[in-house]
Amino acid sequence: EPEVTQTPSHQVTQMGQEVILRCVPISNHLYFYWYRQILGQKVEFLVSFYNNEISEKSEIFDDQFSVERPDGSNFTLKIRSTKLEDSAMYFCASSAENRGRSEQYFGPGTRLTVT
Amino acid sequence: GESVGLHLPTLSVQEGDNSIINCAYSNSASDYFIWYKQESGKGPQFIIDIRSNMDKRQGQRVTVLLNKTVKHLSLQIAATQPGDSAVYFCAENSRDNYGQNFVFGPGTRLSVLP
Known part of the structure; x- marks a missing residue:
């Protein structure tokens, strides 16, 4: 069964450093997403990406964040200058085109710890 | 405002009993809903979805009920097992945003007792 993969599973970084979280979505999917989940809290939408551009982003996704699809398989989330409050699980998801809405498949997540 | 879910609501059921998990959604324009299951250390996993033109949908051992009048969604799990x-x-979604952004509820922890 196809699945979304994410690397690394755990990333520890110092405040102010840049991090890149990587995702490989399901190969025939066209929509890509990043969500985050602060420990013990609900899943929060960050950004959606379609046709090589951001289609929607939340208030959380400020200028410190960027996304990229550098090749045909990877989808990355970059945080330019990490803050303590960026510590969270970051989930990548992808979905097939189905009138714009279909099941989103989530990856296992990357736990980001900012010290 | 948003609730801080450090202490999730917990539902404890005996193995073999039926479980009912409830969710209130906020956006009256939402017309597509998904229930996700999240096990410890894993990402959310799709269970079942429902569109607003339906009020009930059944899957394998699961049923979702939608009451648009009171903006309420429930998930029924039959014969609950330890793996549940x-x-x-x-999660709710509306056509206002072309289906891109799902808004998640705070979650309910289901604990299955032996």
């Missing part, structure tokens, strides 16, 4: 222990989230 997880946090369950509902």
Whole structure:
């Protein structure tokens, strides 16, 4: 069964450093997403990406964040200058085109710890 | 405002009993809903979805009920098993944003007792 993969599973970084979280979505999917989940809290939408551009982003996704699809398989989330409050699980998801809405498949997540 | 879910609502059920998990959604324009299961250390996993033109949908051992009048969604799990222990989230979506952004509820922890 196809699945979304994410690397690394755990990333520890110092405040102010840049991090890149990587995702490989399901190969025939066209929509890509990043969500985050602060420990013990609900899943929060960050950004959606379609046709090589951001289609929607939340208030959380400020200028410190960027996304990229550098090749045909990877989808990355970059945080330019990490803050303590960026510590969270970051989930990548992808979905097939189905009138714009279909099941989103989530990856296992990357736990980001900012010290 | 948003609730801080450090202490999730917990539902404890005996193995073999039926479980009912509830969710209230906020956006009256939402017309597509998904229930997700999240096990410890894993990402959310799709369970079942429902569109607003339906009020009930059944899957394998699961049923979702939608009451648009009171903006309420429920997930029923029949014959609950130990493997059903997880946090369950509902997520809502509306055509206003072309289906891109799902808003997740705070979650309910289901604990299955032997």
